[in-house]
Amino acid sequence: MNQASSFRFHALSEKDTKRLAHEIAKNVQAGNVITLDGDLGAGKTTFSQAFAKEIGITEIVNSPTFVLIKEYQGQELPLYHMDVYRLSIEEADELGLDEYFYGNGVCLVEWSSKITELLPEHRLELYITHLGDQERNFEITPKGDIYIQWCEKLKNSGVIS
Amino acid sequence: MKIGQTLNHLSNNFMLCMDTSTSDLTVAVLQNDQCLKEIRVKAERSHSIQLIPCIQKLLSDVDLKMRDLNCIAAGQGPGSYTGVRIAVTVAKTLAWTLHIPLFGVSSLEGLSYGINREMKLNELGSNGLDNWIIPILNARRGQVYTALYEFKENGHENRLPDGIRLMETWVQQIHEYLESQSSSKQITFVGDVEQFKAEISRLEQVSGQKMNCYEKHMNAYDIGLLAFKQRDRSKIKEPHHFIPNYTQLAEAEKNL
Numbered sequence: 122m123n124q125a126s127s128f129r130f131h132a133l134s135e136k137d138t139k140r141l142a143h144e145i146a147k148n149v150q151a152g153n154v155i156t157l158d159g160d161l162g163a164g165k166t167t168f169s170q171a172f173a174k175e176i177g178i179t180e181i182v183n184s185p186t187f188v189l190i191k192e193y194q195g196q197e198l199p200l201y202h203m204d205v206y207r208l209s210i211e212e213a214d215e216l217g218l219d220e221y222f223y224g225n226g227v228c229l230v231e232w233s234s235k236i237t238e239l240l241p242e243h244r245l246e247l248y249i250t251h252l253g254d255q256e257r258n259f260e261i262t263p264k265g266d267i268y269i270q271w272c273e274k275l276k277n278s279g280v281i282s
Numbered sequence: 283m284k285i286g287q288t289l290n291h292l293s294n295n296f297m298l299c300m301d302t303s304t305s306d307l308t309v310a311v312l313q314n315d316q317c318l319k320e321i322r323v324k325a326e327r328s329h330s331i332q333l334i335p336c337i338q339k340l341l342s343d344v345d346l347k348m349r350d351l352n353c354i355a356a357g358q359g360p361g362s363y364t365g366v367r368i369a370v371t372v373a374k375t376l377a378w379t380l381h382i383p384l385f386g387v388s389s390l391e392g393l394s395y396g397i398n399r400e401m402k403l404n405e406l407g408s409n410g411l412d413n414w415i416i417p418i419l420n421a422r423r424g425q426v427y428t429a430l431y432e433f434k435e436n437g438h439e440n441r442l443p444d445g446i447r448l449m450e451t452w453v454q455q456i457h458e459y460l461e462s463q464s465s466s467k468q469i470t471f472v473g474d475v476e477q478f479k480a481e482i483s484r485l486e487q488v489s490g491q492k493m494n495c496y497e498k499h500m501n502a503y504d505i506g507l508l509a510f511k512q513r514d515r516s517k518i519k520e521p522h523h524f525i526p527n528y529t530q531l532a533e534a535e536k537n538l
Binding site: 216 | 422528
């Protein structure tokens with residue numbers, strides 16, 4: 122596997138966060154996995170909501186903290202929105218997450234660092250840091266060729282650095 | 283629960299059977315070991331939406347009510363996690379609310395039993411040789427839910443337990459096990475054989491023997507037949523303790 126190097130996206134407002142979601146959503150295909158980490162209130166769910174809208178989900182998307190996984194039907198792809206904050210590795214293992222990761226939709230995994238060893242090798246990692254009011258830093262780490270290509274493309278078009 | 287009483291009359295009674303451990307959803311009603319009706323649909327990920335309507339249709343087609351049922355049998359896995367828990371939940375809920383016995387059957391054993399039944403019916407395979415049936419269901423990341431069941435003229439036995447294994451090393455293990463036997467066996471793969479044909483053909487090469495391969499669907503009928511064969515009191519599950527057999531954890535613990 123290629124050495125993972127990270128990229129950066131600086132969001133000054135929620136509008137910027139939505140723009141990043143828009144740019145990432147343009148690439149998605151079935152079987153893609155995007156992880157979202159960062160402190161409470163960093164904006165993981167905000168990103169998820171923006172992302173969901175971009176892939177044509179009209180339903181209200183909210184944090185799946187208590188239901189663990191929510192499934193939505195997008196225009197072309199289903200979205201599997203997970204929040205694994207409350208799960209132990211053993212519990213997550215029993216959920217059979219691979220059926221989602223390698224399934225027919227795109228997965229957004231909030232608090233993915235709780236289950237790192239169960240994640241697929243290839244994924245796009247987003248780490249969000251709260252800088253103030255609506256200002257956020259996104260550290261973007263692609264793992265696997267397809268995600269590296271996404272990031273190179275985004276970098277070439279000046280979206281991320 | 284009047285288990286003893288129910289069982290005394292079991293021989294005349296109706297069994298509702300179900301399995302959702304694969305991408306198929308299958309339900310059946312048996313009277314003794316006779317299948318009154320079976321329904322199978324390609325459910326993919328919609329087991330939870332389709333199972334109850336399927337059971338309702340099944341019962342109405344054979345003109346039975348829920349309260350006419352005398353026992354329930356469910357495929358307990360291993361298989362699709364998102365699938366297997368649906369049949370297990372519905373089966374335990376029905377068994378508990380109807381106060382009738384509940385039987386859990388290995389889904390892999392059900393698949394093996396079914397292909398053996400069909401092979402006999404259609405005179406497939408090599409006559410006279412014990413049949414090693416190896417069910418394989420894709421568990422992703424190169425893994426399969428699998429086991430090895432040996433079928434002889436007078437019955438069958440589990441030889442290697444239900445579990446999740448890497449297909450690549452599993453065929454090697456089968457080869458070594460085959461080498462250690464004093465008599466020849468015929469080997470039958472059933473389930474997601476198409477997706478693992480590379481590994482199966484490697485086993486053919488090293489063992490110098492042709493494998494029977496069948497891309498068979500699960501039949502609730504076979505789950506029911508197995509439950510019927512095991513219908514003594516000790517095999518009855520307490521509904522509250524009836525859980526899916528995921529097998530994954532055991533493997534994870536082994537790797538510790």
